[in-house]
Amino acid sequence: MSDVGDGVSxxxxxxxxxxxxxLGILFAAVILFAVKIQKLYLMEDSGRSEMFMVANRSVGTGLTCSAVFSSWMWINETVFSSxxxxxxxxxxxxxxxxxxSFQIALMAVLGVLAKMRAPHAHTSLEIVRKRYGNSGxxxxxxxxxxxNIFGCSSMILAGSQLVVGITGMHLAAATILIPFGVVLYTAVGGIKATFLTDFLHTTIAIILIIFFTLSVLTNEHIGGLGGLYDKVTASAADHYVVGNYAGSLLSFKSKGAIMFGLILKFGNLALVTMDTAFWQKSFASEVQSTVPGYDxxxxxxxxxxxxLGTxxxxxxxxxEKLPVSPTYPQGFTAAExxxxxxxxYTIKALLGSGPTVGMLLLLFMAVTSTVSSSMIAVSSIISFDIYRTYINPKATDKQVVNVSHLGVVFHGIFISGFALMLSYGGANISWVNYFSPILTCPGIFPLIFTLMWSRQSKPAAIVAPILGLISGVSVWLATAQxxxxxxxFATTVELAPSLYGSIASLFSPILYSVIISYFTPERFDWREFLRIDLVQDESTLSVSDLSSPDESVAAYSTPNDKEQEKTSLAVNAVERPVENSAADGSATPATELVHPLDEKALQDLRRWYKIAWIFLIVIVALTFVVWPMPLYRDYIxxxxxxxGWVTVSIFWQFFALLxxxxxxxxxxxxxxxxSVQGLRKSLGNQLGGKNR
Structure with a gap:
């Protein structure tokens, strides 16, 4: 079993x-209450699949931004950056x-492109099936x-091991209890519940991050920015870093740091593009909210x-070697x-037990927000991509939602067991972070090509990821040897094998796809994606029972049209027949398929697509070249x-808060x-009735 804490509680x-x-019970209660309020006063019924899976495609820019930030604020960013x-x-x-940063910016490009080409999709896998059939x-x-399994289990693994090390809890208890509350509110509230809990998690987490950063920096043992610099410089001989210029922690020229950065870029890219949760958040956002929310x-x-990490x-x-350290007189071990x-350990040493409880709270926020998104992603795969595709193609909306609920519960149980297996097998967060990219990267470019390159053939899409996985594992093991x-275990967790294996897994499928597509040429008509249908439920009210604006207005409205939009979305998402559905559109020629968005909406989407590309190119240029490269020199x-460096990073925390x-x-x-007005009116009516 992994050594978690060496007995230091x-x-x-x-x-x-x-x-x-x-916290699990509290968050479950708060979110379930919020979901009830949404249903009563905002016409957002999570008992319908379109609401459960993609929130009626009505989430605004602010909540989209908060949810994406929360989903990407893994325990890695809070703990592993340190x-x-x-x-x-x-x-x-x-x-x-x-x-x-660039990974989220790339997802903005893919998200807005998916809205243009597959406006009714619920998952990225629906798009894949429409293009490549069942085998793909x-x-x-x-x-x-x-x-999803490795991403989610790594968060539970890290969170549970840290909880065990901090409190002495039993590992199995921590691993099972952390996702327990998440199962409750996610199974009932669906993706909108994850948006709401993401916002709550983000609010608490970012406040704690700012508090911890400033409190540690101003602690008497650190002495502010100048004190921290002086103390690190004075003890430089005690922490010489091989691969850094002059062995200094204060030099940007660091071989280990740049190798880690490359592994992160490749590995975490899969955790965005290959994670159904990020696609669902883009599907759930309003047409005009995807790009600004993600960027x-x-x-x-x-x-x-x-x-925080700095x-x-x-x-x-x-x-680490001062008397205040929990490990004194020893420093931190490699296992710790x-x-x-x-x-x-730093929080305990400098801030005491109270803030250490806050650290536990921050861990809970980071882990559960990730677990919630993963549960929705996996439940959507189970309900849409397995149950509705292969088991019951004529499933009603209610049946799909019921299977989604069961999928959340199943995933919660399975992922807890998988995380326990990793823990008792000796894995820790470092090993999982360096190993998982090799498994998760091979499908990235074939999936991107599915939306962007019309000439990727079906054999190429199927075979390239498999060959990429074989290539990545082979390079990983061969490099270690x-x-x-x-x-x-020790050699495969080193930087070099992980980096070279990740590169092979990520980039070799490009070569395989191009070669195979050349020998098996095909050309895909993007209009075929318009055949992807919404889930229909014939047992619901007819369209004539509700006022129904034009479908394009439902998908593309201004903030002043919110009330009309909610009604329209509720009708279009479930009750209104879909003109281009698979049920009645499979025989319709592609040239006759009609896009559900009007021309103005499509023009705006094309404009957002250009903006997303410009932002991606600029952010890559700035953060990969213009900013860091001049610093990568013989300089402390x-x-x-x-x-100035640390001050700007702290200002950035306040920008994130805003x-x-x-x-x-x-x-x-x-x-x-x-919602407040509706709740106040309902309470007033109830109190008035009691007084009478």
């Missing part, structure tokens, strides 16, 4: 059980942020499930690894660092430059006011 078991169980700064120096948190669908379903989150996400990673180096204890003389940060907490409240002010 920072809090009592009772505190651990109280926080995990109490670990890599501790290991490689201040370059690593910055490289961490660059990887996260099965391959990509397997790749998506592998991605705003791409900017805000820098705040987590950059500022302050905690360097502060840990300062305090690899398991993520840099941040909690060649460089380190053997294949073992001076005190003024270091102070972007993902304040702005979503402002953006959703009309819905909030409508």
């Amino acid at each position: 920072l809090l009592s078991q009772g505190t651990g059980y109280g926080v995990i169980i109490g 670990v890599v700064c501790y290991q490689f120096g201040l370059a690593a948190p910055m490289w961490f942020g660059t990887g996260l 669908h099965v391959v990509f379903t397997a790749l998506n499930l592998i991605n 705003l989150a791409a900017l805000a996400i820098f705040a987590v690894p950059w500022g 302050v905690f990673g360097l502060s840990a180096r300062v305090i 660092v690899a398991s993520g204890f840099v941040m909690p 060649s460089i380190y003389g053997g294949i073992s 940060f001076t005190k003024p430059f270091f102070s 972007a993902v907490v304040v702005y979503p409240v402002f953006d959703g002010r009309h819905e909030i006011a409508k």
Whole structure:
């Protein structure tokens, strides 16, 4: 079993059980109440599949930004960014942020393109099946499930091991209890519940991140920006980093940091493009909200690894051998660092037990937001891509939702067991982070080509990911054998095997796809995606029972049309027959298929598509070249430059607070006011009835 904490407990078991169980129940109650309010006053019924899976495609920019930020604010960004700064120096948190940013920006491009070409899709796998048939669908379903299983289980694995190390809880109890509350509200509330809980998680987490960063930085043992710089410089001989210029933690020229950054860019790219949850969030957002919501989150996400990781990673180096350290008189062991204890040990040493409970809260926020998104993603695969596709093609809306509920419960049970298996098998967050990219990357470019390249053939889409997986695993193991003389847990978790294996997994499918497509030429008509249908339920009210605006207005409306939009979406998503559905459109020639969005909406989508590409190119140029490359030289940060560097990273945290907490409240002010008014009216009626 993985060594989690070496017996150093920072809090009592009772505190651990109280926080995990109490928060799980509290969040479940809050979200279920919010879902009830939505149903009563906003016409958002999670008992319908379109609402459960894609929130009637009506989520605004602010909530989209908050949800994407929360989904990407994995425990890695909060905990592992401190670990890599501790290991490689201040370059690593910055490289961490660059990887996260461009990945979200890429998803904005894919999300808006999917809205143009497959406006009724619920999952990325529906798009795959429409283009490549059942065989391609099965391959990509397997790749998506592998991605979700490893991504979600790695978060539970890291969270449970940290909870065990902090509180001394039993590993099995922590692993099972962490996702328990998530199952409750996700099974009932669907994706809108995940949007709401993402907002709550993000609000609490970003406030805690700012508090921790400033509190540690101003602690007497650190002494502010100048004190931190002086103490790191004074103890430089005690923490010489091989591969860094002059062995300094304060140099941006770091071989280990840039190798880690490349692994992160490749590996986490799969956790976006191959994760159905990110596609669902783009499907769930309003037409005009996808690109600004995702791109705003791409900017805000820098705040987590950059500022937090820099302050905690360097502060840990300062305090690890001081009497205040929980491990005194010893420093942190390699096992403790690899398991993520840099941040909690530093909080305990400098801030005491109270903030350490806050650290436990932050862990819970980071883990459960990821688990919630994963549960919706996997349940959608089970209900839409397995049940409705192969088991019951004529499933009603109610049947699909019921299977989705069961899918959430099943995934919660399965993923807990899988995380336990990894823990007892000796894995920790570092090993999973370096191993999973090799398994999850092969499908990235074939999936991107599915939406962007009309000439990728069906054989290429099916075979290229499989060959890419074989290539990645082969390079990974061969590199470990060649460089380190053997294949073992210790050698396969090293940077070089993971990096080269990830590169092979990611890029070799491009070559395979091009070659196979050349020998099996095909050309796909994008209009075929218009055959993807909404879920219909004949048992619902007829269209004539409700006022029904034009379908294009339902999908594309202004903020002033919210009330009409909700009614229209509720009708179009479930009750209104779909002109281009698979049921009656399969015999219709592609040239006669009609896009459900009007021409103005499509023109705006094309404009957003161009904006998304421009933003992606600019963010890659700035964060990969213009900003970091001039710093990658024989240079150790001076005190003024270091102070400015950290100050900007802290300002970025406040920018994130505005972007993902304040702005979503402002953006959703009309819905909030409508819900409050409805609730007040209902309470008034009830109190009035009792008085009579």
